[in-house]
Amino acid sequence: MSDQELFYLLALLRVDGVGDVMAKKLLANLGNAEAVFKAKNTQIAAIDGVGAVLLKKLKDKTIFESAQTELDFIKSNAIQASFFQDESYPERLRHCFDAPVLIFKAGNIDLNQKKVISIVGTRQITSYGTEFCKKLIEDLAPLDPVIVSGFAYGVDIVAHQLAMENGLQTIGVLAHGLNQIYPKTHKKYMAKIEENGGFITEFWSSTNPDKENFVRRNRIVAGMTEATIVIESADKGGSLITANLANDYNRDVFAVPGRVTDKYSQGCNNLIKTQKAYVLSSAADLIYNLNWDIESKPKPIQKQLFIELEPDEQKIYDFLLKNGKELLDIIALECDFPIFKISGTLLNMELKGVIRPLPGKLFEAI
Template identity: 75%
Template sequence: MTEDELFYLLALQRVEGVGDVMAKKLITHCGSADAVFSTKSAQLAAIDGVGSMLLKNIKDKTVFDKATAELQFINHNNIKVAYFQDVDYPERLKQCIDGPLLLFSSGAIDLKNRKIISIVGTRQITSYGIDFCRKFMEDLAPLDPVIVSGFAYGVDIVAHQLAIELNLQTIGVVAHGLNQIYPKTHKKYVAKVEENGGFMTEFWSSSNPDKENFVRRNRIVAGMSEATIVIESADRGGSLITANMANDYNRDVFAVPGRVTDKYSQGCNNLIKTQKANVLTSAADLVYILNWEVQKQVKPVQKQLFVTLDDDEQLVYDYLLRTGKEVMDIIALHCDFPIYRISGLLLNMELKGLVRPLPGKLFEAI
């Protein structure tokens, strides 16, 4: 995208009454953002949804002054910009009709051929949520997923911190321009996040973290991810909005169950009860539902020197030691486990470095 093209895209964003859906419609009809401003009103009026007020607003020249100012900010601060048709625009977000026309980012984000999941939840995360999040991400780390969250208090910042600790790429999707950080107390994490990924937003530098921006932010979190994981949530909250958006985008949603008496498990339990989310009890559940191929993982799994197996894992491991290698269905049959259970056991054992998958759905003990 040239600077000239970006200028007109920015100007189009500042036309009152033009949102992301209308902007894409205008560009598709006219051929480019530049052409929108030079197309005759009679032709624009033929586009569904374009009325007299919008035609008047498109002719408002003050949008060019605003575009000039924002372009200067982008250039002076080394902000990266992705147009919704660009190759570096999140692939899944392209599928969302209301996905942002432009995405602004900082850091070293690389989404090419990556597994992307979002982790969201309450701002009042409990020790239960922290412990689950840590175990979940540690077990998932060998698959090298990109961790997306909203850089807010609670579950968000815990997910970002754990991603950094585990050397996973992490992206903070923020509800304001990239000239500021909210909450301010999280400024201490900015450098590490940008080293391990970065920040992303649809908002201009003139945008503050206003309440309505957080809902708009949530659709990016949900739309760019293969799955959304809700760690903990009360019966209301932004994470439930994100989960509902993910469902609307036909994405997988997972929720961590909790005790019915726990305030910050009510939202998750309701998502599961109303069949809006899969039950998430371990990393194996997500890998199984998403059908991720463990043998294609990026990071090698190191066998631990001292490994603790539960009784079910020991049974499977002993069987594979005797047989050498076997297909999953036969392992399940001889060990008397359903397929979904044996799949989870084998994944956990692979992450522990005890078994490895082979072509043809075979597994062998290491």
């Protein structure tokens, strides 16, 4: 994105009454942010939801001064700005209807990694929560997931620290601009996190960590990840908001169960009880439900040479070896087998140890 494009986009987002949804509507109808400001009133007024008040605010020249100030801050601090249609924008977040039009990043963030999860929970993490989080991240480390959290006290900062200890990329999603850090006591972690990931925010440098911003921040935590894990939570709290947002975005949610008498297990237990989250007792639960392969290296196939396969089995095995994980229906179609026949054949192959079933009626060669 050029400086000029970013300038007009900042100006558009500075207009009072233009939120992420309205901005996307204006951009979809008029092409880009500069075109919005140069369009005739009749063109803008024809867009659904635009009234006389918004038309007037689009003519406010002071928004350009604010946009220039923010652009200067971005350039002088090597901030990376990502438009929601850019390749550098988090792919999963892009598909959320209320995703930010623009996000700001600092550090060495690689969002091309497929395995991205968020870990959230209470700011009053217990020894039980700490130990579970430690074991979970250690066990997931061979899969090299990106760990996202909110950089707050408790579960958040523990997750960030453990990610770095295990050589994983970690991303803190902030509820304020990149010119400050909250809480201030976490400033000591900033440099190391930026080396091993970095920070993301939708807020300008003039934005303070006000209470309402943390709720807005949570939709990024939930939206940019494949799954949200709640380690510990009381019966109310920000992590439960994140979990509900993840459900709204059709993301998987996992919760660590605890004793019914424990204050900081009540939120997790309720998520499980109301079927808003899977039970998370170990990394294996996450790996199974997300259909992650625990083996990060290519699987050796030499051992298959010593197993005798029937012609039909060999055909299926060769197909899976070439195409990777496939649905039962696709296997039947591509290998030209009726469903009733292929089910029994797949079972025999599984018993021979040459394939394995996966969640969602998927199969793969071993």
